[in-house]
Amino acid sequence: MNLATVRLFLEVAEAGSFSKVAARRQTAQSYLSRQITDFEAQCGAPLFRRTGRGVALTELGERVAGRLRLWMQ
Numbered sequence: 633m634n635l636a637t638v639r640l641f642l643e644v645a646e647a648g649s650f651s652k653v654a655a656r657r658q659t660a661q662s663y664l665s666r667q668i669t670d671f672e673a674q675c676g677a678p679l680f681r682r683t684g685r686g687v688a689l690t691e692l693g694e695r696v697a698g699r700l701r702l703w704m705q
Contacts, residue, residue, distance in 0.1 A: 637671050638700050641679065644668060645697045649686035 640653070644664070647653050654661040672679050679693035689697060 633671070633674060637667060638704065640664065640667055641671055642697060642700060642704070644680070644687065645689055645693065647686075648688065651686070 643656075644650060644653050647656075650661045650664050650668070654664050657664070668680065675692070675696060677692050678690050679696055680687040681690055
């Protein structure tokens with residue numbers, strides 16, 4: 633787990649959308665999605681539920697996000 637991936641995960645969690653974050657970062661949505669998929673593999677389970685309108689955190693994702701926000705402070 634690296635700091636850039638943690639920041640990306642938290643940014644997507646806040647925005648609720650890979651597309652919004654990709655536009656802000658001026659990068660491809662598929663690249664961000666691939667990074668998050670790798671991060672989910674490290675965590676051992678999905679952190680996001682993909683919806684028609686973006687993404688929402690799973691129960692595990694909520695716990696991970698809470699701990700990482702504390703860690704980042």
